[in-house]
Amino acid sequence: MKIIAFNGSPRPAGNTEVLMNEAMKPLRDAGYDLRVFNLNTMNIKPCQDCGGCLTTGICIQKDEMREVFDAIREADRIILASPIFFFGLSAQAKAMIDRCQAFWCEKYLLKKTIPAGPHGRKGLLLLVGGMKKETGRECSAGTAKAFFRTVSVPEHEILFFGGVDAKGDIQKHPTALKEAYEAGKRLGT
Ligand SMILES: Cc1cc2nc3c(=O)[nH]c(=O)nc-3n(C[C@H](O)[C@H](O)[C@H](O)COP(=O)(O)O)c2cc1C
Numbered sequence: 001m002k003i004i005a006f007n008g009s010p011r012p013a014g015n016t017e018v019l020m021n022e023a024m025k026p027l028r029d030a031g032y033d034l035r036v037f038n039l040n041t042m043n044i045k046p047c048q049d050c051g052g053c054l055t056t057g058i059c060i061q062k063d064e065m066r067e068v069f070d071a072i073r074e075a076d077r078i079i080l081a082s083p084i085f086f087f088g089l090s091a092q093a094k095a096m097i098d099r100c101q102a103f104w105c106e107k108y109l110l111k112k113t114i115p116a117g118p119h120g121r122k123g124l125l126l127l128v129g130g131m132k133k134e135t136g137r138e139c140s141a142g143t144a145k146a147f148f149r150t151v152s153v154p155e156h157e158i159l160f161f162g163g164v165d166a167k168g169d170i171q172k173h174p175t176a177l178k179e180a181y182e183a184g185k186r187l188g189t
Contacts, residue, residue, distance in 0.1 A: 001032045001119050001188065004075045008082030008093030010040040015128040015170035019161070020081040022177045023126060023184035027077075030188050035071060039092035044068070047098040057106025065099045072103070072151050076119040077187050080144055084129035084136035089143055097147045104150045114152035123148045123156030124187050126180065130165030137162070159183055 005024060009016035020036075028034055042064045052060035059065065072078065082093040089097070106112050114121070125144045129136040137160040148156045161176045163169075170176050 001076045002074055002117075003027050003032050003034045003077040003079070003187075004071045005034065005036045005079035006081065006093065006096060007036060007038050007040075008080070008090040008096075009128075010090070010092060011083070011167060014083065014167055015161075015164050016081045016083050016126065018168075018170050019126050019128060019159075019176060019180045020079060022180040023079060023081075023124060023187070025181055026185040027188050032077075032188065037068060037071070037096075039090075039096055042068075044092075044095050044099065046095045047101050049101075053102040053105045054109065055105075057102055057110050057112065059099060059102040061099070065096070068096060068099075069102065072100070073114055075121070076117050077122050077124070078148070078151070078153055078156075079124045079126065079187070080147065081126040082128075082140065084127055084131075084140055087136045087139045089140045094143065097143060100147060100150050103152075107150060107152065116152070121153045122187060123153040124183055125156055125158045126183075127158070127160040128164050128170060129160070129162045132162040134160075134162075136160075157183055157186065 044065050082089045
């Protein structure tokens, strides 16, 4: 099974990364092919709305998104992990998602969905926010749902942990790491 994981946090070893690593543990132990994209350090420009993908479903920008397009196409499982910034996904995560407009054109204009392999395609959304209120979860989940469906992932689970702000706070959360591990296990089935 091929699994890819997007870390949308700019903070090295931050709460998002710790949570994502925990979700990946059972998948790594199961021997699956895992690839992590640390979006903050990648050269991924925002979508230019140039229309270049409209008739082909292929983005004309030449940057590291090219690797991401291939990886998304081949993946059986996709993990999207992001801190909540201003009630939404981080800019790093959103830039990658917006570039998937190429997949949107392929799916909805050219009527081609990404074919699922024998394991199907499933997703996992991991969200961490400093505030306890649900607004950030709701806004981010809407964008993430649009992403997953656009890249032909028909189902995904969501884990959100609020009140997790300072670096390392996720380690002090009573259930977060266990919940992420269990969600990772389910993702591998
Ligand atoms: C630019 C910025 C905006 C933020 N906006 C929100 C927000 O709207 N809601 C929230 O719950 N937390 C917000 N936070 C707090 C982060 O979500 C929180 O610190 C999180 O734990 C960071 O995860 P990380 O360690 O993986 O980067 C914001 C933090 C930053 C730096």
